[in-house]
Amino acid sequence: xxxxxxxxxxxxxPILAHPVDHVRAPRIYNPAFAAAGxxxxxxxxxxxxxxxxxxVAQLARVGNLQGLNLTxxxxxxxxxxxxxxxxxxxxxxxxxxxxIDADGQxxxxxxxxxxxxxxxxxxxxxxxxxPVVLVGAGGAGTAIAFALAAAGxxxxxxxxxxxxxxxxxxxxLRKAYPDIHADTRAGSLGGAGLAINATxxxxxxxxxxxxxxxxxxxxxxxFDIIAARDTELxxxxxxxxxxxxxxxxxxxxxxxxxIAFWRGAAA
Amino acid sequence: xxxxxxxxxxxxxPILAHPVDHVRAPRIYNPAFAAAGxxxxxxxxxxxxxxxxxxVAQLARVGNLQGLNLTxxxxxxxxxxxxxxxxxxxxxxxxxxxxIDADGQxxxxxxxxxxxxxxxxxxxxxxxxxPVVLVGAGGAGTAIAFALAAAGxxxxxxxxxxxxxxxxxxxxLRKAYPDIHADTRAGSLGGAGLAINATxxxxxxxxxxxxxxxxxxxxxxxFDIIAARDTELxxxxxxxxxxxxxxxxxxxxxxxxxIAFWRGAAA
Numbered sequence: 460x461x462x463x464x465x466x467x468x469x470x471x472x473p474i475l476a477h478p479v480d481h482v483r484a485p486r487i488y489n490p491a492f493a494a495a496g497x498x499x500x501x502x503x504x505x506x507x508x509x510x511x512x513x514x515v516a517q518l519a520r521v522g523n524l525q526g527l528n529l530t531x532x533x534x535x536x537x538x539x540x541x542x543x544x545x546x547x548x549x550x551x552x553x554x555x556x557x558x559i560d561a562d563g564q565x566x567x568x569x570x571x572x573x574x575x576x577x578x579x580x581x582x583x584x585x586x587x588x589x590p591v592v593l594v595g596a597g598g599a600g601t602a603i604a605f606a607l608a609a610a611g612x613x614x615x616x617x618x619x620x621x622x623x624x625x626x627x628x629x630x631x632l633r634k635a636y637p638d639i640h641a642d643t644r645a646g647s648l649g650g651a652g653l654a655i656n657a658t659x660x661x662x663x664x665x666x667x668x669x670x671x672x673x674x675x676x677x678x679x680x681x682f683d684i685i686a687a688r689d690t691e692l693x694x695x696x697x698x699x700x701x702x703x704x705x706x707x708x709x710x711x712x713x714x715x716x717x718i719a720f721w722r723g724a725a726a
Numbered sequence: 727x728x729x730x731x732x733x734x735x736x737x738x739x740p741i742l743a744h745p746v747d748h749v750r751a752p753r754i755y756n757p758a759f760a761a762a763g764x765x766x767x768x769x770x771x772x773x774x775x776x777x778x779x780x781x782v783a784q785l786a787r788v789g790n791l792q793g794l795n796l797t798x799x800x801x802x803x804x805x806x807x808x809x810x811x812x813x814x815x816x817x818x819x820x821x822x823x824x825x826i827d828a829d830g831q832x833x834x835x836x837x838x839x840x841x842x843x844x845x846x847x848x849x850x851x852x853x854x855x856x857p858v859v860l861v862g863a864g865g866a867g868t869a870i871a872f873a874l875a876a877a878g879x880x881x882x883x884x885x886x887x888x889x890x891x892x893x894x895x896x897x898x899l900r901k902a903y904p905d906i907h908a909d910t911r912a913g914s915l916g917g918a919g920l921a922i923n924a925t926x927x928x929x930x931x932x933x934x935x936x937x938x939x940x941x942x943x944x945x946x947x948x949f950d951i952i953a954a955r956d957t958e959l960x961x962x963x964x965x966x967x968x969x970x971x972x973x974x975x976x977x978x979x980x981x982x983x984x985i986a987f988w989r990g991a992a993a
Contacts, residue, residue, distance in 0.1 A: 465756065467749025467770040479790050482734025489732065502769055503734040505789025517784040522772025523746050 470499045470525035472721065473518060475533050479505030484528065491714045499525055499721075511536050519559055526721040527557040534569070534598075541567030545720075550605040550635065553598070556717045568720055571599055572606025574713025575684070579653070580610075581712065582704045584680035587611040589652025594618045594669045596628045599684055600657035604628055608636040615639060616647035618670070620658075648674040656683040661690030668692045675701060686710050737766045737792035739988065740785060742800050746772030751795065758981045766792055766988075778803050786826055793825040793988040801836070801865075808834030812987075817872040817902065820865070823984045835987055838866055839873025841980025842951070846920070847877075848979065849971045851947035854878040856919025861885045861936045863895045866951055867924035871895055875903040882906060883914035885937070887925075915941040923950040928957030935959045942968060953977050 472492075476482050488501040506514045511533055518524055529537040534553035538544065541554055545568030548554045554567035579585040591612050593604055596619035607615060615632065619625035622643060629641040648654060648670060660669040662685055672681070672695040681696040686706030697703045739759075743749050755768040773781045778800055785791055796804040801820035805811065808821055812835030815821045821834035846852040858879050860871055863886035874882060882899065886892035889910060896908040915921060915937060927936040929952055939962040942948070948963040953973030964970045 465752040465767075465769070467743060467746040467751075467772070469770065471769065471771065476734060477789065479734040484734075485732040500732075500769070502732070502738065502767070503736065503790065504738065505734070507787065507789070510784070510787045514784050514787070517777070517781050520774065520777045520781070522744070522774070523770065 464498075465500055466498075467523070468498060470497070470523050471521065472499055472501045472525050472528055473504045474501055474528035474530060475504050475506045475511065475514065476530045477505055477507055477532060479503050482530065484530070487710060488528070488714060491711075491718065495718055497718070501528060506533070508532055508536065512540060515540055515557075515565075519563075519565070524559070526559070528717070529555050529557065537567055541565045544568065546609070547572050547602065547606065550609070551602050553602075556720055558721050558723060560723075566720075566723075569602060570713040570716045570720075571602035572604075572609075573716050574709045574711075575603045575655075575682070576606045576610045577712035577716065578704065578708035579682055582702075582708060584653055584682060584702055584704055585610065586652035586680075587613060590614040590616060590647060590650050592616045592618065592647050592651040592654045592670075593657055594655065595657030596621075596625045597657070600655075601628055603655060603657055603684075604632055604641075605635070608632050608639050608641075613639060615641045616644050616651075617641065618643065618645065618647075649676065651675060651679050653680050653682065656681070656685065656690070656692055659685070661685040661692055662687060664688070664691075666691075668695070672696045672699065672701075675699075677701070680704070682709075684709055731765075732767055733765075734790070735765055737764070737790050738788065739766055739768045739792050739795055740771045741768055741795035741797060742771050742773045742778065742781065743797045744772055744774055744799060746770050749797065751797070754977060755795070755981060758978075758985065762985055764985070768795060773800070775799055775803065779807060782807055782824075782832075786830075786832070791826070793823065795984070796822050796824065804834055808832045811835065813876070814839050814869065814873065817876070818869050820869075823987055825988050825990060827990075833987075833990075836869060837980040837983045837987070838869035839871075839876075840983050841976045841978075842870045842922075842949070843873045843877045844979035844983065845971065845975035846949055849969075849975060851920055851949060851969055851971055852877065853919035853947075854880060857881040857883060857914060857917050859883045859885065859914050859918040859921045859937075860924055861922065862924030863888075863892045864924070867922075868895055870922060870924055870951075871899055871908075872902070875899050875906050875908075880905070880907060882908045883911050883918075884908065885910065885912065885914075916943065918942060918946050920947050920949065923948070923952065923957070923959055926952070928952045928959055929954060931955070931958075933958075935962070939963045939966065939968075942966075944968070947971070949976075951976055 492499040537554040542564035543566040680702040759766040804821040809831035947969040
């Protein structure tokens with residue numbers, strides 16, 4: 460769960476969060492660093508939003524800093540500190556990964572959407588020529604929607620508990636990708652080639668399902684971003700013979716992309 | 727070598743150093759934390775002396791900070807930042823251990839001397855009624871000299887490559903402890919009850935011995951603070967039947983005392 464050793468030669472990747480107690484990311488990142496042969500360590504640090512900019516400035520001066528990982532509530536503030544932004548960060552307005560470039564300036568990028576698209580492609584469930592239904596328009600859903608549009612998806616239906624947020628996301632998508640058909644049509648599941656759960660429903664046993672899987676066509680695929688467990692939605696779709704991908708591959712692809720980004724850090 | 731897990735619930739003890747690459751302290755502290763049932767992690771951070779005060783101020787605001795460990799070259803600067811100092815820090819002018827108290831102020835202490843005396847006492851080699859010969863008057867030697875005086879040693883002979891430093895240390899000891907007999911007499915080994923190597927000689931195989939062990943009386947004890955290996959000096963004294971203690975117990979006792987100090991940190 461942690462790097463095989465920790466010493467003064469270890470490069471640090473602090474993950475800044477507030478509150479910090481619930482952060483479990485070291486269990487994902489540190490084995491991935493070790494598997495990549497990197498003597499790096501992801502270290503959770505609890506940083507109050509009011510201290511965020513000053514803490515980042517001070518960490519920039521730590522000799523063995525490799526980069527930063529940002530989580531709630533720092534992703535928008537991180538975006539504001541970066542002199543350079545990657546394409547997903549520009550699209551979404553948030554940054555979850557920072558590095559210092561050779562000129563001493565911060566570069567930032569987000570990898571939620573890239574991680575999703577890479578994983579969907581690797582598992583053969585990314586379809587750009589059939590309708591995609593995205594359930595959930597929060598942070599993850601927004602990142603996935605933009606990444607799908609960037610990947611060439613032509614018809615996207617966004618369903619969200621708060622319909623207004625779904626409408627807003629569709630408007631943003633249409634503005635950024637004028638050729639996309641993006642709407643919030645409720646009855647769209649029946650024609651979907653890919654359905655995505657981007658809500659937190661399914662994280663806990665007994666959660667209601669985010670949508671009725673019986674409405675999906677038999678040749679559709681399900682991508683459920685819940686990584687902590689196999690959800691009831693996944694089980695129901697698998698029982699119907701649908702192709703099913705869980706959240707773990709999305710995390711794996713995101714971490715791989717983040718490692719590549721941090722490796723680009725100035726020595 | 728490291729805590730059994732690392733998560734957002736883990737309390738951090740950064741060790742600040744410059745340069746940081748050579749720091750191996752996590753291999754000592756993290757198993758000790760785990761053995762004490764503490765979800766703490768010692769994390770090396772490379773901090774330039776010019777950034778030291780600002781970094782400490784920023785770390786003070788990190789929510790999951792348990793305390794700080796200071797090493798070269800920060801021990802005197804750490805002393806200057808503490809609102810409260812323990813007895814060894816007051817005696818020596820250096821701090822290697824800091825915590826934040828309930829009033830938000832830093833407390834600092836050093837534990838080199840305490841670690842030595844606790845280990846010597848635990849191994850039955852601390853003698854206060856016979857002469858003690860201390861070879862080496864650097865940082866470790868100075869801490870040990872003051873701790874021996876505080877423990878009640880009445881006759882202390884200090885030998886150092888630079889004789890002037892030994893003279894200075896003896897003068898400081900006599901000022902702080904007017905009843906002590908402290909001098910730099912060279913021929914003192916023959917009457918010693920305890921001889922101490924507080925130099926770095928013996929750290930590497932082939933180093934010359936810091937003194938000739940044949941000059942020690944048969945009922946004397948040797949304490950060699952080198953912890954990384956069993957030194958030639960230790961082997962020669964053991965071969966003569968002297969009681970011998972190496973540097974590892976000193977570290978163990980120091981770490982135990984530091985843990986107790988950090989546990990006194992404000993929640």
